Amino acid sequence: MSQPTPFDFMDFKSLLDEDERQIQQLVGRWVDERVAPIIADAFDEHRFPAELVPEMAEMGLLGCNLEGYECAGLNNVSYGLICQELERGDSGLRSFVSVQGSLCMFPIHAWGSEEQKQRYLPKMAKGELIGCFGLTEPDGGSDPGTMKTHAKRDGDDWILNGAKMWITNGGIADVAIVWAMTDDGVRGFLVDKGMKGYTTRDTLKKYSLRASITSELFFDDVRVPESNRLPEAMGLKAPLTCLTQARYGIAWGAIGPAIGSMAEALDFAKSRVLFGRPLTHTQTIQRRFAEMTRRITTAQLLVLQLGRIKDRGELHPTQVSLAKWNNVRMGLDICREARDILGAGGISIEYSPIRHMMNLESVITYEGTETIHELSVGRQVCDGVNAF
Numbered sequence: 001m002s003q004p005t006p007f008d009f010m011d012f013k014s015l016l017d018e019d020e021r022q023i024q025q026l027v028g029r030w031v032d033e034r035v036a037p038i039i040a041d042a043f044d045e046h047r048f049p050a051e052l053v054p055e056m057a058e059m060g061l062l063g064c065n066l067e068g069y070e071c072a073g074l075n076n077v078s079y080g081l082i083c084q085e086l087e088r089g090d091s092g093l094r095s096f097v098s099v100q101g102s103l104c105m106f107p108i109h110a111w112g113s114e115e116q117k118q119r120y121l122p123k124m125a126k127g128e129l130i131g132c133f134g135l136t137e138p139d140g141g142s143d144p145g146t147m148k149t150h151a152k153r154d155g156d157d158w159i160l161n162g163a164k165m166w167i168t169n170g171g172i173a174d175v176a177i178v179w180a181m182t183d184d185g186v187r188g189f190l191v192d193k194g195m196k197g198y199t200t201r202d203t204l205k206k207y208s209l210r211a212s213i214t215s216e217l218f219f220d221d222v223r224v225p226e227s228n229r230l231p232e233a234m235g236l237k238a239p240l241t242c243l244t245q246a247r248y249g250i251a252w253g254a255i256g257p258a259i260g261s262m263a264e265a266l267d268f269a270k271s272r273v274l275f276g277r278p279l280t281h282t283q284t285i286q287r288r289f290a291e292m293t294r295r296i297t298t299a300q301l302l303v304l305q306l307g308r309i310k311d312r313g314e315l316h317p318t319q320v321s322l323a324k325w326n327n328v329r330m331g332l333d334i335c336r337e338a339r340d341i342l343g344a345g346g347i348s349i350e351y352s353p354i355r356h357m358m359n360l361e362s363v364i365t366y367e368g369t370e371t372i373h374e375l376s377v378g379r380q381v382c383d384g385v386n387a388f
């Protein structure tokens with residue numbers, strides 16, 4: 001009988017197949033070797049480490065759960081494990097991969113024309129083209145059905161006007177997937193960098209996701225050809241379906257910061273001697289680590305089942321809502337606990353918990369706030385009554 005370990009208390013690894021274990025190991029090692037040494041400085045300098053993009057592309061992480069077009073075609077459990085390992089490094093890296101793969105490559109793959117798929121997907125898989133996803137607007141992100149950005153048909157083109165806000169990768173994106181209202185409802189447009197009337201402005205001075213680029217997008221009479229509209233994307237359901245893909249990855253991702261933060265706090269507590277004994281010899285500290293272990297373990301089992309359902313093609317969006325809500329809340333709480341156990345040192349960027357904790361303040365807000373996910377689950381269990 002093997003001994004339960006803090007980060008695999010229920011022998012989670014035995015539930016993975018060999019390919020899944022290998023991809024987790026590959027990405028985990030890369031995070032330890034390439035991300036860990038530079039990420040605190042990148043966060044401190046408010047700098048997205050773009051030099052890592054070709055390496056992530058080389059490992060096949062961009063659009064990794066898509067088939068064809070030079071994508072790796074991994075299963076969804078593997079995609080989840082990748083998100084977990086990346087986010088153990090920093091939420092900014094997982095964000096980059098979520099946006100590129102789940103929010104930009106996925107809709108092109110699902111609803112694009114064959115010409116659009118050929119034009120964008122192989123280059124996006126190689127990291128040669130970067131995407132961003134514009135849904136949120138300055139007047140409020142939780143209710144995207146009321147978006148003001150609109151597109152009007154003009155011959156073979158569309159004229160796009162409006163603004164998007166809080167857009168990950170916006171300032172560095174070669175193509176923006178922009179959701180706009182038309183006379184026939186919401187439609188998706190591929191707005192290429194350099195199109196006349198399309199500008200961006202980076203959001204500076206943020207205290208969360210500092211190793212990630214966040215931007216505003218502005219559209220002032222941008223003429224977008226019909227060949228840049230996603231032909232099969234119809235209605236609000238299309239962007240919401242993209243969100244389900246990305247939220248799935250986030251539910252896995254949030255386990256990474258929890259593990260990283262708990263590991264640092266545990267190391268510290270074993271060697272910090274106060275009142276004549278190491279901190280880990282006290283009851284309250286042991287209870288806090290036991291509680292972290294309980295929550296990490298249940299989060300792991302939750303997303304593994306979610307991934308197996310997704311791989312069977314039977315995933316319901318509210319199952320993803322429950323997992324995103326549970327796991328991000330778990331991650332945030334554990335990072336805060338770890339920060340506290342580190343004492344004053346915990347406020348230093350030399351330790352990861354405060355960086356992770358600040359990142360997770362964005363993660364608990366984006367891709368549907370905690371309240372939005374509670375209300376989605378509530379609607380599902382209360383006979384579909386909409387309480388938003």
Ligand code: TGC
Pocket residue numbers: 094095096098099133135136141142143144145168235236237238240241242243244246317366367368369372376388
């Ligand atoms: P509602 O009437 O519920 O739905 C309209 C249609 O869409 C379908 N649907 C979904 N489909 C797939 N996945 C989902 N999650 C879906 N949610 C709804 C629904 O079945 C319906 O289909 P049909 O066939 O009947 O037309 O729409 P609603 O207006 O009542 O809104 C529901 C609500 C509040 C849940 C939705 O608006 C919402 O999710 N709001 C939150 C918005 C949000 O999460 N924005 C995220 C922006 S992107 C981002 O944050 C990226 S961060 C990336 C990073 O850096 O990692």
Ligand code: FAD
Pocket residue numbers: 099133134135136139140141142143165166167168169208209214362365366367368369370371372387388
């Ligand atoms: P609001 O919608 O104004 O909500 C404000 C508060 O009201 C929240 O607490 C919310 O939970 C609460 N609330 C809302 N509705 C209800 C209700 N019915 N009942 C009770 N309470 C309610 N968006 C993109 O489109 N693309 C991106 O790439 C992207 N990247 C992001 C990166 C970062 C770093 C951040 C912080 C955000 C990003 N977002 C992105 C935006 C994100 O999706 C929105 O911030 C989020 O959807 C919430 O919208 P909001 O900020 O306008 O808050």
